[in-house]
Amino acid sequence: MGDKPSEAAPTGGRGRRSAARRLVRLLLRRPLALTGLVIILGLLLVALVGPQLTRYDPNLVTPRERFIAPCREHPLGTDHLGRDVMTRIVYGTRISFLVAVVIISLTAAVGTVIGAVAGYFGGYIDEVLMRITDVFMSFPWLVLAMAASTVMGPSLMTAMLAVSLVWWPGDARLIRSMVMSAKTEDYVEAAAAIGASRFKILFRHILPNCFSPLLVRMSMDAGRVILATASLSFIGLGAQPPTPEWGVMVADGRVNLFDAWWMATFPGLAIVLIVVGFNLLGDAIRDVLDPKGVYRV
Numbered sequence: 001m002g003d004k005p006s007e008a009a010p011t012g013g014r015g016r017r018s019a020a021r022r023l024v025r026l027l028l029r030r031p032l033a034l035t036g037l038v039i040i041l042g043l044l045l046v047a048l049v050g051p052q053l054t055r056y057d058p059n060l061v062t063p064r065e066r067f068i069a070p071c072r073e074h075p076l077g078t079d080h081l082g083r084d085v086m087t088r089i090v091y092g093t094r095i096s097f098l099v100a101v102v103i104i105s106l107t108a109a110v111g112t113v114i115g116a117v118a119g120y121f122g123g124y125i126d127e128v129l130m131r132i133t134d135v136f137m138s139f140p141w142l143v144l145a146m147a148a149s150t151v152m153g154p155s156l157m158t159a160m161l162a163v164s165l166v167w168w169p170g171d172a173r174l175i176r177s178m179v180m181s182a183k184t185e186d187y188v189e190a191a192a193a194i195g196a197s198r199f200k201i202l203f204r205h206i207l208p209n210c211f212s213p214l215l216v217r218m219s220m221d222a223g224r225v226i227l228a229t230a231s232l233s234f235i236g237l238g239a240q241p242p243t244p245e246w247g248v249m250v251a252d253g254r255v256n257l258f259d260a261w262w263m264a265t266f267p268g269l270a271i272v273l274i275v276v277g278f279n280l281l282g283d284a285i286r287d288v289l290d291p292k293g294v295y296r297v
Helices: 005-029 029-052 084-123 122-136 141-152 158-182 186-193 198-234 245-252 262-289
Strands: none
Touching: 029 084, 029 262, 084 122, 084 158, 084 198, 084 245, 084 262, 122 158, 141 158, 141 198, 158 198, 186 198, 198 245, 198 262, 245 262
């Protein structure tokens, strides 16, 4: 019995290699999954090197070049202040990936800790933590995020914190159910039999086996949190002008939608593209890590 927990490492390594091979095969068989990967990698490349390839400043005001329609000099036109729309979208790509990384990391960390503690210890601790989770889940996420952004003051950082505040309960619920199921497994009893502490059992033996469903949820949520943050920026509770954030750009363009349609259309299409890309890629990751559909999110 004492050797059982130590055997998990090589098995996990083989499992990860097998999952990677399944992902490659799935991408080759499913054009939509491959499309999602291409979209995300393309946008990531734009975020990394795009700003070095453009010759415009995203916040440079040029009154003489206001409302220029898409042309050779400005492929996506200019806005009401003469700023190049394509340049601002390129810089906004960095912000979108930053939003996804920060929010997904925060919600996964908070949700994992709360869900793991509640699921493993149970009893009064579980009851208290889950009732707190229920309180957060009882409010519409947009209303709660708007309230939090209003209290903290509108900015990109507060928008990310506000979305994180309303997004973690889903992760907590998922991890709790996984931990409650895993703590009755034989390898957990074996670890307890050789004297492993509760902390070690939970964080070294149980949680690593909960990573796959959490990764599925994170991949599916990446596009959603970008859309949520852009929504807050659109209504004035997120990033503020002149930040080249896509929600801010759509909000600026709605005033001149009929005269300068490109101002709102192209940032809006960028939001659609990154959300669709993450959703398609998330579907592929889900099919690889959860082929039986047990952890649908």
